[in-house]
Amino acid sequence: MIILILLSVLTVLPLWFVITGSFMGSGEFSGNFKTVLNDTTGKVSWPFLPLYPTLRSYIELLLDSPKFFIVFWNSCKQVFPSLLGQLLIAVPAAWSFARFHFKGKRIIFTIYIILMVMPFQVTMVSTYLVLDRIHLLDSHLAIIIPAIFSTFPVFIMVKFFKAIPRSLIEAARIDGAGEWKLFINIGIPMGAGGIISAMILDFLELYNAIEQPLNFIKTTSLWPLTLYLPGISVQKAGISLVASVVMLLPALLLFLYGQKYLEQGIMVTGIKE
Incomplete structure (x- = not known):
């Protein structure tokens, strides 16, 4: 102790x-x-x-520094659309991997895992070239589009969907439920722990991201909070600490709220099939 x-x-x-x-x-x-x-x-x-x-530093940052609210809003515009897109893409994908059997399923899921464990530095150049080709560099979409197709939330959610008893699925099918009703009425409610834990982890990752906006966004007016803090001069170090506290609060509150879901996610993903 x-x-x-x-x-x-x-x-x-x-x-x-x-x-x-x-x-x-x-x-x-x-x-x-x-x-x-x-x-x-x-x-x-x-x-x-x-x-x-x-409270002088708080007053100077929150009342006399309009740029802080611009970068805070930029973080919101990059993080929340990314999470919404992940819900629309990752949840159905995870349900498909967990409940359906189709040709090439194991190979595709293995590719998902490989992409998940790859660090950003490995895929940075290829991602940059793709974003440049479709003219999305130097915009919020340069952060949002790659994040939407992240494979990490799929990996987390698959374990939760697989944990749903097969007998419950079969009973619902006997009662006339189709695949869509199974997904909406059984899959999402019973897999809510995995969905929430994946969203919390992705929020923390996107909210604290530095390398992605640093490489894909050149216009400073589009920078998120993570790139605002290093730009504060040493003479205003007190304001930097205040900005760090303000930036820390949403992540800390979300972590405290979703701690039980994160623990469930760690336990489920640690179970070897």
Whole structure:
């Protein structure tokens, strides 16, 4: 228990630094980090709580920085359409892999898994060339279209759909339910845990994406939040911490809400058939 508590403290400590630092005034912040800001030798000090807490950085970011809301809206325009598209594509695809038998099914699903484990750096050039060919570079669609056809949510949902008892499916068929009714009335409700867990994981991935917008979007007015934070100057490091806290809140709240679904997803995907 002591070891787990110590590991938990080490995990939470950086988050605590960011939150407390966002309430520091510019004078206190520069005093604590003068060795870093001035590129000199010495030690960095960080109090457990700010000595002179202030909301000045929050006011400057939320009221006096319109660009922050532009990039926040850009993140929303890239993330939520991607998730909606994944629901329309990945859920039927996962249901088909889980419940139907067709020629080449195993080969196609193996290709899905290979694409899932490939890092972005491997597919970056090919994706860039395709987006350039269809004239979608430097737009929100350059992020949305590749994300819609992500194979990861299919992999998560297939396990949940396979866990639906076959006897229940057969009983519904005997009662006259067609494939569409089976999918809507049985598949989606009973696979809701997998759908939600896949959407939460994909939200976290898309919301924190850096490489995709950095390579596919050149116009700074279309950049998401992840590219806004590195552009804040060292002199406004306090605002950077506030922006980090604001950016962290949606992901943290969503993670806390969907934690039980994520645990279900981990358990189901870890079961070997």
